[in-house]
Amino acid sequence: MAEKEQQTSFTYGPVPSRRLGMSLGVDIVPPKICTLDCVYCQLGRTTRSSVERADFVDIDAVLAEIRGKIEAGLKADFITLGGSGEPTLNSRLGDLIDGIRRLTDIPVAILTNGTLLYRADVRAECAKADVVAPSLDAGDAATFEAVNRPNRDITIEKLVWGMEQFRKEYSGQIWLEVFLIAGVNTGAEQVERIKGLIERIRPDKVHLNTAVRPPAEPDVVAVPREVLDRIAQQIGGVCEVIGEAPSGPADRHEMRTEADIVSVLKRRPCTIEDICCGLGIARNEAVKYVSRLQQTGAVISERRGGVAYFHIRPDAP
């Protein structure tokens, strides 16, 4: 069994989600373990590329936390399993969904990159959810490599085959996300290839997204709304746009958010949850900024009572 992450807070929200309404997020993979290393990832670069499933977190502690939220009057459209990486890497995924079912009728969604759906055990566990939302950002191997930078065991054919198999076995909802990057996977020919793969996968919905939030790589450019609309039309059927281009330059947003976090941490040590609540930002975003500030040495962390607190290094300028 893998060494379990010492994590004391597995849930966040409910937060408004463009795809899922009010969603209680459940984080079941530590940062940042993933089968991919997408150039647009909001969590920054993958630090551990892996296809090995493991028992990363204490499922009983996760369920206890969800039970606490329910007892406190939780109102949510979905309980959404995700993480600071790929949630299907968690080998207790099926047990967790069974446990949630015993606690509540709130539907369960999984946000996954879909790369492990070639495995029968992962398909069986995902089939316990009400909505499975996998990703497909490329129509060919070269674009898949460029956008998703997969683990060497993952190929686009394996990804698509897994989703096709899952569709045959699963009667719940498959909501496929296609993340579009200007000049990379938006050409008519590339979109036609993506469309061909979507026809094989037969999802219930297709959601087009783009770089609304700051991505892992700074040169990832958001696709303008009119181009998203044109691509949605080209794909047709159940395809709709969910991503909206940012209202201002991404770097300004990023500088403001980082400065805000520094300003909060100058006043008192905070947990990631404190930062999310205080600044009204998503957990993913807070983790990314804090990691970046830690790398520069401006912020350090300290554990107290099993909880990680972040604060400004005392001798920082």
Ligand code: SF4
């Ligand atoms: S976007 Fe999702 S699949 Fe891609 S690297 Fe980030 S966590 Fe992994």
